[in-house]
Amino acid sequence: MTPYKGTNYYRLKQVDYDGTMTSFGIKSAYVTVDQIEVYPTMMQDLIRIEMPKTDRPMQWSISNSLGQRSLKGILAPGEVKDAVSVQQLTPGTYFLSLKTQYGQEVFKLIKL
Known part of the structure; x- marks a missing residue:
């Protein structure tokens, strides 16, 4: 369990x-x-980002399948949860990129 x-x-x-x-x-x-979690991956209005507590800001960006950046932001140090509105995105495939102190993590998202 x-x-x-x-x-x-x-x-x-x-x-x-x-x-x-x-x-x-x-x-x-x-x-x-203990690791970064992004949900839901089949998004409509917003996505949630959860991560371990950190003392450094974390940059994020959402790009379409052509690599064009649609949204970007920064998570403040000490934040462990954030909700990002994706209402303005058109339906399609997107990639959420998170730049952490250890490197970059990318998550595939689909806007319905």
């Missing part, structure tokens, strides 16, 4: 070989984003 991002709650119970049961009550664990 994969945990969700954010706070997850677990009820822990231990059963020994002799059948003795020990309950540890409810415990919580906070799960963070």
Whole structure:
């Protein structure tokens, strides 16, 4: 079972070989984003970008299949989630490029 991002709650119970049961009550664990996530890839009005917390700004741009830049922006340091409006884009295939401190990541998007 994969945990969700954010706070997850677990009820822990231990059963020994002799059948003795020990309950540890409810415990919580906070799960963070460990990689960049972009969704939905079949976009209509907006896309969401989630990433690990960083201390540097991250540049992003959306280009069409001909390489023409349609949108661009900067995510501020410390931001871990952003929503980008794509209403003005015409239907077709686009590429979201994110420039991070480690290099560049590209995600394919389709505007419906």
